[in-house]
Amino acid sequence: MADAPMPRTRAGLSAWWWRHQRALTPLILLAPGVLLFALFVLYPIAESIRLSLYDWDGVAPKVWVGLANFTELFGDPVFYTALANNLCWLAIFLLAPVFGLGLALFLNQNVRGIRAIRALFLMPFVISQVVIGLIFAWFLNADFGLLNDLLPRLGLSPVAPLDSGRWAIFAVILAGLWPQTAYCMVLYLTGLTGLRPELIDSARMDGAKGMNLLWHVVLPHLRPVTFIVAMVCVVSALRSFDLVMIMTAGGPYNSTMVLGYYMYEQTFLSLRYGYGAAIATVLFALMGTCVGFFLWQLLRREQA
Amino acid sequence: MFPTPIAQVSSAARRTYRAALLVSLALWLLPLLGVALTSMRSIEDLNRGNFWGWPSEIKLVENYAAVFGDTRMAQFFLNSVLITLPAVAGAVALACMAGFALAKFRFRGNLALFIVFIAGNLVPFQILMIPVRNLALDLHFYDTRWALILFHAAFQIGFCTLFMRNFIKQLPDAMLDAARIEGLSELQVFWHVVLPLMRPAIAAIAALTFTFVWNDYFWSLVLVQSDDVRPLTAGIQSLRGMWLASWNLISAGSIVAALPPVLLFFLMQQHFIAGLTAGTEGD
Numbered sequence: 001m002a003d004a005p006m007p008r009t010r011a012g013l014s015a016w017w018w019r020h021q022r023a024l025t026p027l028i029l030l031a032p033g034v035l036l037f038a039l040f041v042l043y044p045i046a047e048s049i050r051l052s053l054y055d056w057d058g059v060a061p062k063v064w065v066g067l068a069n070f071t072e073l074f075g076d077p078v079f080y081t082a083l084a085n086n087l088c089w090l091a092i093f094l095l096a097p098v099f100g101l102g103l104a105l106f107l108n109q110n111v112r113g114i115r116a117i118r119a120l121f122l123m124p125f126v127i128s129q130v131v132i133g134l135i136f137a138w139f140l141n142a143d144f145g146l147l148n149d150l151l152p153r154l155g156l157s158p159v160a161p162l163d164s165g166r167w168a169i170f171a172v173i174l175a176g177l178w179p180q181t182a183y184c185m186v187l188y189l190t191g192l193t194g195l196r197p198e199l200i201d202s203a204r205m206d207g208a209k210g211m212n213l214l215w216h217v218v219l220p221h222l223r224p225v226t227f228i229v230a231m232v233c234v235v236s237a238l239r240s241f242d243l244v245m246i247m248t249a250g251g252p253y254n255s256t257m258v259l260g261y262y263m264y265e266q267t268f269l270s271l272r273y274g275y276g277a278a279i280a281t282v283l284f285a286l287m288g289t290c291v292g293f294f295l296w297q298l299l300r301r302e303q304a
Numbered sequence: 305m306f307p308t309p310i311a312q313v314s315s316a317a318r319r320t321y322r323a324a325l326l327v328s329l330a331l332w333l334l335p336l337l338g339v340a341l342t343s344m345r346s347i348e349d350l351n352r353g354n355f356w357g358w359p360s361e362i363k364l365v366e367n368y369a370a371v372f373g374d375t376r377m378a379q380f381f382l383n384s385v386l387i388t389l390p391a392v393a394g395a396v397a398l399a400c401m402a403g404f405a406l407a408k409f410r411f412r413g414n415l416a417l418f419i420v421f422i423a424g425n426l427v428p429f430q431i432l433m434i435p436v437r438n439l440a441l442d443l444h445f446y447d448t449r450w451a452l453i454l455f456h457a458a459f460q461i462g463f464c465t466l467f468m469r470n471f472i473k474q475l476p477d478a479m480l481d482a483a484r485i486e487g488l489s490e491l492q493v494f495w496h497v498v499l500p501l502m503r504p505a506i507a508a509i510a511a512l513t514f515t516f517v518w519n520d521y522f523w524s525l526v527l528v529q530s531d532d533v534r535p536l537t538a539g540i541q542s543l544r545g546m547w548l549a550s551w552n553l554i555s556a557g558s559i560v561a562a563l564p565p566v567l568l569f570f571l572m573q574q575h576f577i578a579g580l581t582a583g584t585e586g587d
């Protein structure tokens with residue numbers, strides 16, 4: 001149909017182009033994006049997995065070691081600390097949707113100035129994790145932190161969470177939970193405003209209210225939101241790096257190590273590129289499991 | 305509407321709600337308020353332990369002047385701008401093109417390609433670290449702004465394409481067909497019909513991508529190392545050693561780093577939130 005009104009007088013290249021432009025246009029439009037994406041995202045994934053089979057200091061020739069990096073990794077206590085911390089991060093980050101929903105319910109009112117207030121609540125999400133990490137590191141600093149300035153005034157004893165092998169990781173995750181909750185809140189707010197009013201009204205007519213209404217009517221209709229929110233939380237929990245780097249650099253005594261930071265440290269500080277690549281490969285496999293599940297669900301929705 | 309609109313309940317409850325809003329907002333933003341206040345304190349104030357009270361003297365101008373005057377923050381700021389703007393422009397332009405191709409053309413591998421774009425954007429970026437750095441070294445753009453521009457543009461294409469494709473898919477086919485019958489080629493349809501309609505989508509995705517790229521820290525550690533090209537996020541962390549306990553200066557620097565995305569967010573709030581929440585409207 002596209003070719004029907006074409007002038008018949010075109011010749012040579014131009015005629016050829018007009019005959020094929022419908023098929024060629026998507027190729028031309030996709031090519032630059034796909035090439036750049038392949039070069040900087042797809043190829044590096046494969047190359048990292050390949051590198052994980054070598055011993056390499058980044059300069060000298062690579063030495064093939066097979067699965068030796070992985071064997072070493074699975075006997076490495078720091079790896080297990082990092083893995084446990086990532087899983088802990090993930091578990092705590094799944095509170096973000098709960099808190100986010102709570103905040104969204106709280107803010108889902110039409111009072112004057114509510115839009116500005118919602119925006120202010122979202123602000124932590126817009127700020128760089130570097131700044132968030134700096135703020136929290138200072139807040140929680142044992143000697144001149146704001147928290148320890150405040151606690152004695154309230155009659156509480158001072159604390160030093162970032163110096164504690166037991167509590168430091170929770171302090172770091174807490175800093176991450178702040179912007180994450182803000183993000184979940186805005187997604188839930190959009191979900192709540194998108195709900196059809198008749199739906200709620202008819203449920204109210206049937207006598208549902210409060211938690212009952214939330215649990216049996218509102219939440220089931222927010223499932224697409226919950227799904228995306230949970231996935232985003234999982235992804236950012238596994239990626240975590242910035243806050244650890246800024247707040248603790250993995251310490252004290254590796255207690256706040258996460259996989260993303262451990263691989264950075266092993267690669268650039270210990271110059272063990274192959275070992276670093278092996279850690280990244282494990283992280284990738286972990287994420288692959290989660291993302292695979294996510295895509296499978298998305299595909300089902302796409303085809304439905 | 306859920307929960308019950310506050311307008312339908314007693315006026316006492318309404319006043320309580322308003323008060324609760326303000327109190328919770330103040331608590332929520334307490335860390336940021338602390339930083340903003342500290343950025344205008346004198347160092348004597350901090351040494352005296354005056355963290356929460358009103359500053360004994362306002363050193364707003366002095367502190368920010370020190371941040372820009374005594375350090376290379378101005379250079380870092382410029383670097384952030386020179387990295388972020390081209391990266392966003394590149395990612396958005398390429399994503400518009402790819403999004404149109406994926407939304408309105410049937411060809412083998414269309415859905416597969418779409419999935420690759422989504423999945424690629426979700427990978428832990430640590431797995432890209434060593435090869436991308438080697439690529440930058442081999443192609444001689446390591447430690448230049450180009451390293452960050454190219455990488456960010458490439459990495460953000462995934463999310464931008466997902467967004468653009470979904471947006472363009474909603475445009476009616478009949479409109480495109482009408483343009484084709486007028487004799488427009490597919491590229492002309494893209495340029496004259498589709499692109500003008502994409503303005504709100506472009507605004508949303510550009511605002512969002514700007515924030516992601518501006519706030520990046522990981523890649524500014526991996527791909528650059530000299531102060532001449534380093535963006536704000538890495539720059540401010542490197543200044544921490546120099547400033548030590550001068551938290552008033554660190555706070556002022558943090559505010560400088562945080563301000564551009566915050567301003568952009570407040571200026572383009574509707575677009576920004578539309579981009580963030582695309583595809584999550586409840587059913």
